[in-house]
Amino acid sequence: MNTSRRLATLALAGLAATTALLPLAAQAQATRIKMVLNWKYEGPQAWFFLAQDKGYFKAEGLDVEIDQGEGSAASIPKVASGAYQAGFGDLNAVIDLATKRPAEAPVGVYMLYNTPPFTIVVKQDSPIKGPADLEGKTIGGPANDGALKLFPAFAKLARLDATKVKITNMAPNLREQMLARDQVDATFGYVTTVSFSAKAMGMDPAKDLRFIRYGAHGMDLYSNAVFFSRPFVKDNPQAVAGFVKALNRAIADVIANPDAGIDAVMKREPLLKREVEKERLLATLRNDMNHPEVARIGLGDVDDKRLARGIEILVDANQLARTPAPAEVFDRSFLPPREQRPAKLF
Secondary structure, three states, X not given: OHXXXXXXXXXXXXXXXXXXXXXXXXXXXXXXXXXXOOOOOOHXXXXXXXXXXXXXXXXXXXXXXXXXXXXXXXXXXXXXXXXOOEEEEEHHHHHHHXXXXXXXXXXXXXXXXXXXXXXXXXXXXXXXXXXXXXXXXXXXXXXXXXXXXXXXXXXXXXXXXXXXXXXXXXXXXXXXXXXXXXXXXEEEXXXXXXXXXXXXXXXXXXXXXXXXXXXXXXXXXXXXXXXXXXXXXXXXXXXXXXXXXXXXXXHHHHHHOHHHHHHHHHHHOOOOOHHHHHHHHHHHHHHOOOOOOHHHHOOEOOOHHHHHHHHHHHHHHOOOOOOOOHHHHEOHHHOOOHHHOOOOOO
C-alpha cells in the first residue's frame, strides 16, 4: 500500500514538473524576429507595440523584438545584411536594392503608407514656388531620408536640372531649425514628420511653410511597408504570415481606439508628449495611409499596376540596370483575407 502511494506521489510530482515546464518549452519554440523601425519611437508606430502588449505576436508563436530606426531608407540594408529579420521602411529603397542585388533585397508583405508622403519644404515667404525655382538653391536633409533618396526621380519628372541643386546633409533634429534660420533654402522630408517637428519648434506649418509634394508632380509612389529578409521568408513562411496577421489585428484595434495605441507608445518612450503623438498618429492615418484604393483592395495590399508604374519611374530616372517585377518586391500571399483587413480608416 505504501509503495503504491509512493508511486502515485512520484507520478503526480512528475506531472506537476512537466506542466510547469510547458510554458518554458512553448517559449523556447517561439520563432524569434528582430524588427527595425523607420524612426525613433513615435505615435504612428502604435500598432507594432500594441501587437506586443496584447500578446498578438505571442499568440502566433512569435517572440518579436522591436528596435528604433534611423530613417525610412536606413532599415532596408539592415534587413538585407541579416542584422534584422523584419523592418518598416520605404518600399522604394527596397525596389532600388532589388534592381542591383535582387538576391539580397527584402520583400514587402504589408503596405502601410500607400499615399506618397515625400516632399520638399520651403518657408512660406520663400521665392521658391515650384520645382524649377530650386535650381541654384541648397536643399538639406538627413542622409537616409526617403525624399532625398528619390530626388533624382522627382527632378526628372518635374523637369528640374538636379545638377544645379546643392544637397547638404544634417542630423534629423536640425532639419527644421536650419530651414527656419535660412541656413538652407529648402529641406527634404515626409509631410507629417516635418509638420510635427515644426510644431514642436513653435511654428505653424499651415502658415509658416509650403510643401512641394512629389505626388503632385507625377510621383504616385508607395512608401513605407513592413518587409522581411528573403531567406527568412523562405525558411519561415508561417512566422511571416503570423506576424502580418497579428499586425493587422493591432492596426484594427488602433483605428477603433487610438488612445490604446498611444498608451503602448508612451510605455516605450514616456518623455514623448502624449497629445502630440496622438495627433501625429491620426495625421498619418489621414494623410499617409488613406489612399482611395484602400476601399477597393483593403489596407496592406498594393495595386500591381500602380506599383509597376512606380518601379518604372525609379528605374528610368535613376538609370537602373533592371526592372523588377512587382512580385519581386511585394508578396501579398501572407496577407489576411480581404474582409479581415481595414477598408476604412475613419
